Amino acid sequence: MSVTLIDQIHDFLSKQQDINCNETDIEYSLKGSYSYCLQYKGVILQGEQKINLVIPKNFPQAVPKLFLDNYPEGMEHVYQDGSCCLASTGEIIQFLSNEPLLSEFVAKFVDAFIFSIEWFIKYGTYPFGEREHGHKGLLDYYLTDWQLTKEQYWDLVRIVINDNYRGHLDCLCGSKKKMRDCHGKYILPIIKNPILKEQFIEEAYSIFRGEEIDGQR
Ligand SMILES: [Zn+2]
Numbered sequence: 001m002s003v004t005l006i007d008q009i010h011d012f013l014s015k016q017q018d019i020n021c022n023e024t025d026i027e028y029s030l031k032g033s034y035s036y037c038l039q040y041k042g043v044i045l046q047g048e049q050k051i052n053l054v055i056p057k058n059f060p061q062a063v064p065k066l067f068l069d070n071y072p073e074g075m076e077h078v079y080q081d082g083s084c085c086l087a088s089t090g091e092i093i094q095f096l097s098n099e100p101l102l103s104e105f106v107a108k109f110v111d112a113f114i115f116s117i118e119w120f121i122k123y124g125t126y127p128f129g130e131r132e133h134g135h136k137g138l139l140d141y142y143l144t145d146w147q148l149t150k151e152q153y154w155d156l157v158r159i160v161i162n163d164n165y166r167g168h169l170d171c172l173c174g175s176k177k178k179m180r181d182c183h184g185k186y187i188l189p190i191i192k193n194p195i196l197k198e199q200f201i202e203e204a205y206s207i208f209r210g211e212e213i214d215g216q217r
Pocket residue numbers: 171172173174175182183184
């Protein structure tokens with residue numbers, strides 16, 4: 001990519017006067033008041049949100065994290081470390097595997113999250129297709145967007161954990177295509193990247209625990 005990450009951060013900062021950048025060995029932290037004017041579904045929401053957007057220096061090999069100073073009460077899309085659950089790991093991996101610019105990541109995930117927060121405060125619901133929160137919402141992405149059954153999702157997780165992807169074998173989805181011509185396009189970006197792979201597996205464990213708890217009810 002010709003545009004370096006630091007160039008992209010400068011570009012971001014030039015449009016966001018109230019955000020400052022701090023740098024450590026491994027990441028940049030963009031902290032301050034984020035001004036936005038966002039439009040979805042014909043609704044325009046504008047304002048400011050106190051954010052801390054942490055961008056790993058090896059972006060887009062690793063995933064940025066978004067922290068907000070305040071979350072509205074009842075807002076569920078938040079991880080234990082206090083960062084926002086921007087999307088399922090699989091969706092983010094798919095997006096990052098196309099080597100996006102930082103601005104594209106911000107538009108797709110950060111702006112969408114901030115929009116849904118503002119929407120949630122106004123209407124008490126979520127604007128984007130009402131994907132559920134927690135493990136159900138995460139799993140739902142794989143069932144709908146990757147068109148897997150639950151069993152096939154776990155087969156895919158097993159392939160990732162056991163590192164036994166074989167592109168020439170029949171795909172796990174039952175399409176009768178070779179894996180490499182079918183769901184391999186989802187699996188490869190996961191297993192190629194150790195950081196994302198670990199994150200994908202962690203997410204699978206949390207989905208598993210959630211499903212187990214549901215099963216006991
Ligand atoms: Zn398939």
